Amino acid sequence: xxxxxxxxxxVSVSEGTPVLLRCNYSSSYSPSLFWxxxxxxxxxxxxxxxxxAATLVKGINGFEAEFKKSETSFHLxxxxxxxxxxxxxxxxxxxxxxxxxxxxxxxxxxxxxxIP
Amino acid sequence: xxxxxxxxxxxxxxxxxxxxxxCSPRSGDLSVYWYQQSLDQGLQFLIQYYNGEERxxxxxxxxxxxxxxxxxxxxxxxxxxxxxxSALYFCASSVGGALPQGYTFGSGTRLTVV
Numbered sequence: 001x002x003x004x005x006x007x008x009x010x011v012s013v014s015e016g017t018p019v020l021l022r023c024n025y026s027s028s029y030s031p032s033l034f035w036x037x038x039x040x041x042x043x044x045x046x047x048x049x050x051x052x053a054a055t056l057v058k059g060i061n062g063f064e065a066e067f068k069k070s071e072t073s074f075h076l077x078x079x080x081x082x083x084x085x086x087x088x089x090x091x092x093x094x095x096x097x098x099x100x101x102x103x104x105x106x107x108x109x110x111x112x113x114x115i116p
Numbered sequence: 117x118x119x120x121x122x123x124x125x126x127x128x129x130x131x132x133x134x135x136x137x138x139c140s141p142r143s144g145d146l147s148v149y150w151y152q153q154s155l156d157q158g159l160q161f162l163i164q165y166y167n168g169e170e171r172x173x174x175x176x177x178x179x180x181x182x183x184x185x186x187x188x189x190x191x192x193x194x195x196x197x198x199x200x201x202s203a204l205y206f207c208a209s210s211v212g213g214a215l216p217q218g219y220t221f222g223s224g225t226r227l228t229v230v
Contacts, residue, residue: 043223106159
């Protein structure tokens with residue numbers, strides 16, 4: 001079984017300050033992990049993914065995440081928040097190497113607000 | 117534009133009715149997945165089709181069904197609709213294969229049952 005816990009339902013930061021969105025996972029298999037972003041009234045966009053290569057993963061728009069197996073964490077960070085980063089962010093886990101069937105398990109989401 | 121096309125974007129219908137949501141996957145993708153996003157349940161996996169065949173089922177109600185056609189587009193049929201079925205329904209597609217590279221999501225169909 002697999003599960004994802006996003007530790008904060010809402011995070012508020014000032015523009016230009018760092019962003020930290022926390023995610024812990026549980027998986028019976030070696031997991032693949034993703035972060036998706038959803039802007040208001042929009043679909044889900046892939047930010048970045050971890051699939052067993054480098055543990056520090058760089059994504060789009062300056063975001064990055066670090067896979068820490070010992071802590072079962074995959075926190076999302078960005079050095080400097082921009083107004084356009086205001087959105088909802090989802091941490092996602094899926095078991096790796098199950099050919100043909102990749103059911104994503106989503107966290108509940110973290111809503112990021114950016115204050116001017 | 118993600119390459120995954122969902123129609124219609126919005127749908128308002130009455131309880132007890134039946135609707136069909138359509139999804140065209142990204143070119144070259146063989147797998148189609150349906151997800152439901154509601155305020156109380158969050159994002160939940162409903163069903164997956166791979167090259168025309170059902171591959172996996174999630175929390176899909178018996179009143180719901182889906183299929184994938186030879187041209188790889190997929191339809192999600194929702195019948196005997198209830199107020200609680202109001203949600204955003206996403207379709208996603210992937211190539212399918214040995215490793216999951218992440219899905220490409222469509223922009224969703226917002227279903228409102230009144």
